Amino acid sequence: MIQSIDRALRVLTVLAGDHRLSLGEIAQRLDLPPSTVHGIVRTLLPHRMVVQEHDSGHYRLGPAVLTLGNVYLDTLELRSRVAPWAEDLARRTGLAVRTAVMLVEDVVVVHHEPRPDGSRQMPEVGIVIPAHASALGKALLAFDDEAAETVLGGPLRSMSGDTVTDVRALRGQLKTIRQTGLAEEVEEAVLGECELAAVLCDRLGSPVGAIGLVAPAEEWPLDAAVVTALRTAARSVSRELGATSWPPHGDAPKASDMGTRRKRPRPA
């Protein structure tokens, strides 16, 4: 691992947490001398990954990060495959539909179909939610042992009063999810908001994302028809991605298995 690049990425991460930081503040958070950090931001600056406020000298993220994010979305097969199904689901259920992928200990929303009531809703693409506090995250963790260990090993932040932060309780939930194929979350991330989610798989049977229905607490639990619609959508998207079975059996290759590459799923 290249030290300076790792540090540069850490600078970006810090800036993503607390927007608008002085050079000294960044240095403090990274436990590095200010002059070292200065060299780093000086390199990020011409690429516009960060910009400097011309009055205070503080640093913030720059427009270049936005273009990268846009390209990521445009080229994500999961997203284009999910889009029509999400639209269909939203119309059928009257609920908002979110699709997310794993990002270390969190999930990132890569697609958001607003609930079809004509109201103006904030687009949620790009938001980050702790995996253990969201149905989307739990649906993924249940079929991704590696990520599950990462999350359960680290500290479990509490998002709301109802966030499940007990490791044993979470392991139990994941086991249930593996059986039913569905993960749920009741006001664990955001008060008044519940979610039902299902994992999405690719041609290797690996979990690559999750799709979920977001409902206000008053409408919880969801109708059986709605649950079925979600399962159908998850299965259909997975099939379009090349998965041969759904829910997955849990023997999918782990993300770190890079030695054993193969284009097609292992023949039985």
Added chain:
Amino acid sequence: MIQSIDRALRVLTVLAGDHRLSLGEIAQRLDLPPSTVHGIVRTLLPHRMVVQEHDSGHYRLGPAVLTLGNVYLDTLELRSRVAPWAEDLARRTGLAVRTAVMLVEDVVVVHHEPRPDGSRQMPEVGIVIPAHASALGKALLAFDDEAAETVLGGPLRSMSGDTVTDVRALRGQLKTIRQTGLAEEVEEAVLGECELAAVLCDRLGSPVGAIGLVAPAEEWPLDAAVVTALRTAARSVSRELGATSWPPHGDAPKASDMGTRRKRPRPA
């Protein structure tokens, strides 16, 4: 400038251009030995700035770039200030409204208010357009000498048959824009699409962005009332950002002036 970080950012840029590249292809495009590039991507990988396809070994951008882009948007004062005005403009004119900022030789759309006809439109936030081929870009270049020189100095890519690629012609356009405060573009970036744009300024009088109306070629030129509405919106947003006059007089401090910092506009 730190070499390895610069190279890492170049890797990301290359990946933003051609999604899905093998290690060797990246190395070739950057004119670097594969082993050097490997060290770089190896560092980007755990941060999920890039991910590796587990079947082909090819690299692509990762979900981490999306979260950065989202934070950038959320913290952009320009964006939050523009949003209500853009909505108002769209309702009043029946046209789509775009807001963009400068990114080296291009502009990046940071806000997009779809035309209010109820149709489903692709969100354009994050897309990149060559500055010289868009009204948004020309509105910015007219008041940003530094950026103008960068763009006019480099090669002027042609986007459509009507793209103006002649430096002298462009300089003439910029002069006109400085007088009228409005920039236009007729099918220069996308065939069948025209745009009228105005610059947005901050408290220092520096151009920080541009707002524009997008119209199909059939509806061009725009009504006088529509033109006035755009001017009013641009002036209003600029005032909310702290600008004391609009259009700007062109004596704004350049982005590179970092020695002379001041919180408020220079008193007269």
Added chain:
DNA sequence: GAATATCATTCGATATTGTCGAATGGTTCT
């Protein structure tokens, strides 16, 4: 089906390169 070409990856020697402490000039607060 054996042989070749391609590719990602590892390793280690080299000197290039990033690192860090101290100093500078500017600005803001007391």
Added chain:
DNA sequence: AGAACCATTCGACAATATCGAATGATATTC
């Protein structure tokens, strides 16, 4: 007016990234 803070510059040192060659494994070709 003085002190404190801050971004920035500089230069010496050695830690560190770089690159060529080697490896293993996989597709491709004959």
